[in-house]
Amino acid sequence: MDHIKGKYKVRDLKLADKGRMRIEWAESRMPVLMRLRKQYAESKPFKGFKITGCLHVTKETAVLIETLAICGAEVSWSGCNPLSTNDEVAAALALGGIEIYAWYGQNVEEFYWSIDRTIDKAPDTTLDDGADLIFTIHKRFPHLSDHIIGGSEETTTGVQRLRAMADDGKLLYPVYAVNDTETKWDFDNVYGTGQSTLDGILRASSVLLAGKNLVVAGYGHCGRGVAIRARGMGSNVIVTEVRPAAALKATLDGMRVMPMEEAARVGDVFVTATGMKDVIRGHHFELMKDDAIVCNTGHYDVELNLKELAEIATHQREIRADNREYTRQDGTKIYVLADGRLVNLAAAEGHPSEVMDMSFANQFMTHLHLIQSKKNGETLPRSVIDLPASVDEEIARLKLETMGLRIDTLTPEQQAYAIDYSAGT
Secondary structure, three states, X not given: OEXXXXXXXXXXXXXXXXXXXXXXXXXXXXXXXXXXXHHHOOOOOOOOOEEEEEOOOOHHHHHXXXXXXXXXXXXXXXXXXXXXXXXXXXHHHHHOOOEEEOOOOOOHHHXXXXXXXXXXXOOOEEEEOOOXXXXXXXXXXXXXXXXXXXXXXXXXXXXXXXXXXXXXXXXXXXXXXXXXXXXXXXXXXXXXXXXHHHHHHHHHHOOOOOOOEEEEEOOOHHHHHHHHHHHHOOXXXXXXXXXXXXXXXXXXXXXXEOOHHHHHHHOOEEEEOOOOOOOEOHHHHHHOOOOXXXXXXOOOOOXXXXXXXXXXXXXXXXXXXXXXXXXXXXXXXXXXXXXXXXXXXXXXXXXXHHHHXXXXXXXXXXXXXXXXXXXXXOOOOOOEEOOOHHXXXXXXXXXXXXXXXXXXXXXXXXXXXXXXXXXXX
């Protein structure tokens, strides 16, 4: 483990060259973020400000980190999941002068130690995926909140918890819900999660998905993305839900809908995407067929109750990378991928660069807005805030431009008609 006090702790700096090539590959597929880098590199709007991040250390995240740094920010970073850090990318960032504490396979103590190191020097803004950084500041360093301008949150689970904290009057500084922007929610969550989850399943199991009953727990944006992609590969998709409207959407999209109690008996592959604990628990594991494959694509590893699975198993072993075999008392087997961690990052590389381009452009613009508000003397409410629709539209417009696509615009007459409430039939 390479470590220089106060600068970084990563697996091995010798991996940096490979990591740099990964980052360059991502840069070639993230034109919106690279355009923002070019636009603000000279003016350096982040100069004099520290941005502390806790987000998956992938090649795409590296493009965001280095863009923030090139545009003047002092950046300090840790991974937001013990199994999602790419050690090659982390090494490249460290060698490039970024303060980073991240390596694959951290235990709980190492995970929070890394977050603590990024907080050693008080951040001006925070950038989260899952809100562990924000929660750590609130629980252990609340005195720093007066210094923090604001933060941003990348994922559904984090936004939900932060809204609950704000509703309870406990949120100490403003946080922008980047996850809830259309150019994040409807692209990263649907197309990114859909493709990368199946990528993780295939890397960890190498099974044929065509013809198999694939059960998706949760039909939100992420679950819907998984279901659509799985159906496209020939799977018979079954959806389980607790929300009536979501179950109805799945039905009208052509998916079979049933309770997990029934799905557990017929499923071949299971994917949880709910953000809720104990979605698949001991009783469900007991009902599953021999050789069932189970994984999770939600942020936290609580959706599969692996403790209860272990209690009904007589033996377990890692049969291949990111694939643990549990043998039940009757000799039948269940295979759990990535130990219940988010399979798209633990067993694969995460979302494709093209969709993260928009998500991370949102992050860049959010922190630019936060720092500009500070410079302008504005005071933001201590709540979870939606990004202005104009930011969303600008990012979508830039993405279309980089793809060589053009769209129509409303004529002046049409613009007037859109708000003319006197117009009738």
